[in-house]
Amino acid sequence: MAKKKKNKKVKSKAIKGQLGKKKETAREKMIGQTIGYRYDVNLLPDYTRLTPFLKKYIEAMGWDDLNWLEDVHMGYEENRPAVFDRNANGWVTIPKKIKLPNNQQDRDMIARELLVKFQMSPNHPLVDLKKAYRKF
Amino acid sequence: MANLKTTEKKTKAQSMGMHTEVLTGKTQQKFFNPDEAENFYYWGTYDVDFNKRTDLDVKDLDCKQANRKIDELMSQGYGTIVIKNPQGKHSLGVGILNKLNLIFEGSLGYFGVGSIDGPMVRVNGRVGWSCAENMMAGKVVIEKNAGSCFGAAIRGGDLICKGSVGARTGIDQKGGTIIIGGDAGAFTGFMMQRGRIVILGDVGINLGDSMYDGTIYVGGKIGSFGSDAVESPMTKSDIDWLKRKLKVAEIGDNFDVSKMTKVVAGKKLWNYDALEPTEKKGAI
Numbered sequence: 001m002a003k004k005k006k007n008k009k010v011k012s013k014a015i016k017g018q019l020g021k022k023k024e025t026a027r028e029k030m031i032g033q034t035i036g037y038r039y040d041v042n043l044l045p046d047y048t049r050l051t052p053f054l055k056k057y058i059e060a061m062g063w064d065d066l067n068w069l070e071d072v073h074m075g076y077e078e079n080r081p082a083v084f085d086r087n088a089n090g091w092v093t094i095p096k097k098i099k100l101p102n103n104q105q106d107r108d109m110i111a112r113e114l115l116v117k118f119q120m121s122p123n124h125p126l127v128d129l130k131k132a133y134r135k136f
Numbered sequence: 137m138a139n140l141k142t143t144e145k146k147t148k149a150q151s152m153g154m155h156t157e158v159l160t161g162k163t164q165q166k167f168f169n170p171d172e173a174e175n176f177y178y179w180g181t182y183d184v185d186f187n188k189r190t191d192l193d194v195k196d197l198d199c200k201q202a203n204r205k206i207d208e209l210m211s212q213g214y215g216t217i218v219i220k221n222p223q224g225k226h227s228l229g230v231g232i233l234n235k236l237n238l239i240f241e242g243s244l245g246y247f248g249v250g251s252i253d254g255p256m257v258r259v260n261g262r263v264g265w266s267c268a269e270n271m272m273a274g275k276v277v278i279e280k281n282a283g284s285c286f287g288a289a290i291r292g293g294d295l296i297c298k299g300s301v302g303a304r305t306g307i308d309q310k311g312g313t314i315i316i317g318g319d320a321g322a323f324t325g326f327m328m329q330r331g332r333i334v335i336l337g338d339v340g341i342n343l344g345d346s347m348y349d350g351t352i353y354v355g356g357k358i359g360s361f362g363s364d365a366v367e368s369p370m371t372k373s374d375i376d377w378l379k380r381k382l383k384v385a386e387i388g389d390n391f392d393v394s395k396m397t398k399v400v401a402g403k404k405l406w407n408y409d410a411l412e413p414t415e416k417k418g419a420i
Binding site for chain 2 (some may be wrong): 040042044045046047056057060061062063064065067068070071086119120122124126127130134
């Protein structure tokens, strides 16, 4: 008697929403850009996870909370974690040596900290632009 | 039938000069060093001291002269500037890209404190149309009422009106938080793409019309929902954040935020991906 072949169920790994691991659609491959968000842009910040740097930054700016940084989240570009810098109009990729935590709240706090450091750096591209085109 | 995914069509588009660059995003890696000093200073801004205070009477100045004078005072290190006699002048306090404590003793006209990035502003009066439009960061508090298009195209920061506001509040909002202590007019959150609007009072018709993303919280009655605006359940995260934010906004101390209505995008208008190839096909 012929043995019945059992169809083995192939376990697919849940990669949906994982940072940098979601499969690109054909359309995304064609245009070479990501369509839509792959992280929760409406996620409200958890203030219990503020980093010491961000606390100092809030104090230095004279604000009561994260202010504009509430809208900053860790995204990714070209399969690498990155944060969007609106001043430079580009994605700033996170250095490989920084290990990212598992939850979005902590990742977002790191993204905020790195973005502020980048914007205040003398290497920021806006510095050269300001030197060249600033009127007053 | 044209297939945009074929190499032939891509080549044709490229030969027509439609793709002059490789569309792989705008990534910047080489500039970034996370170990850079914590100087809390943006290049090109003035190092001001909040404790250094001065008054500026703008009664006999036009808006350009007044704004130039504010810039001059910041360059001298003044971190707190009190503007006397604004007399409803238009475009006062615009384009301030600096941390600063700015107080207006009176009312502002159209386009007050637009395109600001960082200052804390207090207006002890009313404001006209499009107050704080294109605001990037900072905090603006209006003690009385505001006109239409309050916080138009705001991108970040906290914009607070303790009174009521006109129509189209937060139109084309791309980030930040708008908080209204009183009522808001029709088409509030029209075409908003991101950010948050909090209204403690009632709101007019077509709330969140054609909103792409973002969140609207309403404490009072809603005239009607706009196209693609839908109600969503409040979460603990929403309640915690609202309590914290209202404290920052200095309003609604005893307001029960748990009874607010949360409105989000229904995402039925998210069809750009489907439309874009059709448009490109027409162009080719």
